[in-house]
Amino acid sequence: MSAKYETRGDVAVISLDNPPVNGLGYVTRVGIAEGLDKALADPAVKAIVVTGAGKAFSGGADIREFGSPKSTAEPNLLSLIAALEASTKPTVAAVHSVAMGGGLELALGCHYRVAAAGAQIALPEVKIGLIPGAGGTQRLPRVLGVETALNMIVSGEPVKSELLAKQPGQKLFDKIVEGDVVDTAVAYAREKADVRPMPLVRNLKVEYPNADAYFQFARNTVGAMSRNFPAPLKCIDAVAASTKLKFDDGMKVEREIFMALMVTPESKALRHLFMAERAASKIADVPADTPLRNINKIAVIGAGTMGGGIAMNFLNAGILVVMLEMKQDALDKGIGIMRKNYEAQVKKGKLKQDKLDERMGLLSTTLKYDDLKDTDLVIEAVFEDMGVKEQVFKTLDEVMKPGAILASNTSTLDLDKIASFTKRPEDVIGMHFFSPANVMKLLEVVRGKKTAKDVLATVMALGKKIKKTCVVSGVTDGFIGNRMIEQYSRQAGFLLEEGATPEQVDKAMEKFGMAMGPFRMGDLAGNDVGWYIRKRRYVEKPDIRYSKTADLLCELGRFGQKTGAGWYDYVPGKRDAMPSKVVTDMIEKHRADLGITARKIPDEEIVHRLVYALVNEGAKIVDEGIAQRASDVDMVYITGYGFPMHRGGPMNYADTQGLFNVVQAMKRFAANPLDDAGFWKPAPLLARLAPEGKSFS
Numbered sequence: 001m002s003a004k005y006e007t008r009g010d011v012a013v014i015s016l017d018n019p020p021v022n023g024l025g026y027v028t029r030v031g032i033a034e035g036l037d038k039a040l041a042d043p044a045v046k047a048i049v050v051t052g053a054g055k056a057f058s059g060g061a062d063i064r065e066f067g068s069p070k071s072t073a074e075p076n077l078l079s080l081i082a083a084l085e086a087s088t089k090p091t092v093a094a095v096h097s098v099a100m101g102g103g104l105e106l107a108l109g110c111h112y113r114v115a116a117a118g119a120q121i122a123l124p125e126v127k128i129g130l131i132p133g134a135g136g137t138q139r140l141p142r143v144l145g146v147e148t149a150l151n152m153i154v155s156g157e158p159v160k161s162e163l164l165a166k167q168p169g170q171k172l173f174d175k176i177v178e179g180d181v182v183d184t185a186v187a188y189a190r191e192k193a194d195v196r197p198m199p200l201v202r203n204l205k206v207e208y209p210n211a212d213a214y215f216q217f218a219r220n221t222v223g224a225m226s227r228n229f230p231a232p233l234k235c236i237d238a239v240a241a242s243t244k245l246k247f248d249d250g251m252k253v254e255r256e257i258f259m260a261l262m263v264t265p266e267s268k269a270l271r272h273l274f275m276a277e278r279a280a281s282k283i284a285d286v287p288a289d290t291p292l293r294n295i296n297k298i299a300v301i302g303a304g305t306m307g308g309g310i311a312m313n314f315l316n317a318g319i320l321v322v323m324l325e326m327k328q329d330a331l332d333k334g335i336g337i338m339r340k341n342y343e344a345q346v347k348k349g350k351l352k353q354d355k356l357d358e359r360m361g362l363l364s365t366t367l368k369y370d371d372l373k374d375t376d377l378v379i380e381a382v383f384e385d386m387g388v389k390e391q392v393f394k395t396l397d398e399v400m401k402p403g404a405i406l407a408s409n410t411s412t413l414d415l416d417k418i419a420s421f422t423k424r425p426e427d428v429i430g431m432h433f434f435s436p437a438n439v440m441k442l443l444e445v446v447r448g449k450k451t452a453k454d455v456l457a458t459v460m461a462l463g464k465k466i467k468k469t470c471v472v473s474g475v476t477d478g479f480i481g482n483r484m485i486e487q488y489s490r491q492a493g494f495l496l497e498e499g500a501t502p503e504q505v506d507k508a509m510e511k512f513g514m515a516m517g518p519f520r521m522g523d524l525a526g527n528d529v530g531w532y533i534r535k536r537r538y539v540e541k542p543d544i545r546y547s548k549t550a551d552l553l554c555e556l557g558r559f560g561q562k563t564g565a566g567w568y569d570y571v572p573g574k575r576d577a578m579p580s581k582v583v584t585d586m587i588e589k590h591r592a593d594l595g596i597t598a599r600k601i602p603d604e605e606i607v608h609r610l611v612y613a614l615v616n617e618g619a620k621i622v623d624e625g626i627a628q629r630a631s632d633v634d635m636v637y638i639t640g641y642g643f644p645m646h647r648g649g650p651m652n653y654a655d656t657q658g659l660f661n662v663v664q665a666m667k668r669f670a671a672n673p674l675d676d677a678g679f680w681k682p683a684p685l686l687a688r689l690a691p692e693g694k695s696f697s
């Protein structure tokens, strides 16, 4: 049973016991219900305390159960809360550490609530595209007032118990405790043992004058912020019901909204990503208890675009950093940019001046490799050139202490080759950050053929410490993300040749939800980066067909925002992309040279050609074992490439379309003589799953 039962004199204590966060899965619910029955049947018991064992009161429902018969099997959360309310002996929730979602709703069903100071209180359902579904939207406004409750429900953000307890007129907590919350709750339960009638949150009135005006204001604000997600606005509808309807009728409204949201693609996508994020940190052959190497001080080589951002991640986490460059002026320039970045945060009020000083105080600089001797990990971020990498790694091999981890931030080079420059390839790993490295969430952790398991485990843990989403990738050209983006870019090029404009393609993709279409993205990242890679890649693989438009653009020196012109024109100092006559002429001339008559390409075709290009390559990457699972590919695209969250990532999007339909579309694209039939040959994994009606997940 996932709940423990004990008696302390005349008080029964039921402790949820389902590590790590006492999720309210079926077995835990049964355990609580049985504890309650036992306490009610025992004449020696006068009152009941409900609490959580270990590190949480309760983190809420078990979302793995959602959609399965287990989630509604009796006792479900609603009937459990009803049983607590109906208890003939007083119930006291002893809340500590974390009380979220269903956990908080359970506490709201008790007659009294005693909370430890510092407990995190939240109804975070909106983050998985839902509203609270076990009375949260009806009970929280009754104890905290409409505005505080709505803020918590719409944002899903946790608030500390003692802050909530300070709200004038609040009825959420009867007591805030600094010491042992269960001891206090037991004493409190004894105090209330004979008090009748017992208070119920459902009987409280929600009083809110001017409710309509307030909810209208809330709808305007929330609607503007939550454009692709239905749940936030629905939170308002549910809370509004608490002000207008009787409790039981409000509960019906909540239930209807909850059930309707459960089947939306947006909620499914968010739940998929919630699980995907947790799955990504697991590595099949690396046990969770693998001993980690100690990382107290790190080194970064190269103070360029990436080096500075990478260093900031570690400084932010309180880790000592030493930065190495070839020349003092490069070092000065790099450090200057880092300081400016921090100063901008101070100006915006996002960082305190003393924090800036503290962080910069953790940084030292050097021109000598000797100064790296006491570091536990080094991240190389020098020029993307195998010769330079060779020289750097040979030197590192000589100077770094035994057991130090040697990481490369290379985007495209063969990590196994880099490892081979050292006599300790087991200590070499890829840490592929994304630009700007201090902002982007994604860290591709590249596992070389010889990378030791403890090195991998250490870097995954370190990545978490610097607040990155880590996804493991095997060694392949471009790793997971960039190998896929190459196919996306190739399709984007074909679309231009066939008749689309950069604006049309970007608009279609942005409407689909991408943070930026492929051409605006190219202008931001620098079109020369891809040009350089294509020169290397397509010289090695001359049979690969691709559109030369991007090369022609670079030949015009139009590298993007940094040169003031790319696929679009830019006014100096501004980032607004303006359609360019030069580019239109260039594309039209190229089309004429190829003898192509432009056709109008529907937006849906644009979206599907670009997204399915990602999906097909993603399927190959999963099949080859480069990515551990399809959901890892989704995490890469959500956290590193601006793929819309409400689509759940490219692989999840393909699942929602049905893999059979994806393959059918690919067949249509392959029949287009201007496209590349070979391009659209379904990846083996896709070809296997589609006819069986299966999905990637």
Ligand SMILES: NC(=O)c1ccc[n+]([C@@H]2O[C@H](COP(=O)([O-])OP(=O)(O)OC[C@H]3O[C@@H](n4cnc5c(N)ncnc54)[C@H](O)[C@@H]3O)[C@@H](O)[C@H]2O)c1
Pocket (backbone or CB within 6 Å): 301, 302, 303, 304, 305, 306, 307, 324, 325, 326, 330, 380, 381, 382, 383, 384, 385, 388, 391, 392, 409, 410, 411, 412, 432, 433, 434, 435
């Ligand atoms: N720019 C990106 O968007 C991006 C994204 C991910 C990964 N990367 C990778 O990160 C690495 C660095 O890229 P970047 O964009 O920061 O380049 P950059 O040119 O901005 O910076 C490279 C820095 O390394 C220094 N350097 C070169 N050789 C050195 C050596 N032998 N010893 C010490 N310092 C040396 C240079 O002086 C320069 O300051 C490359 O491997 C690149 O592929 C770049």
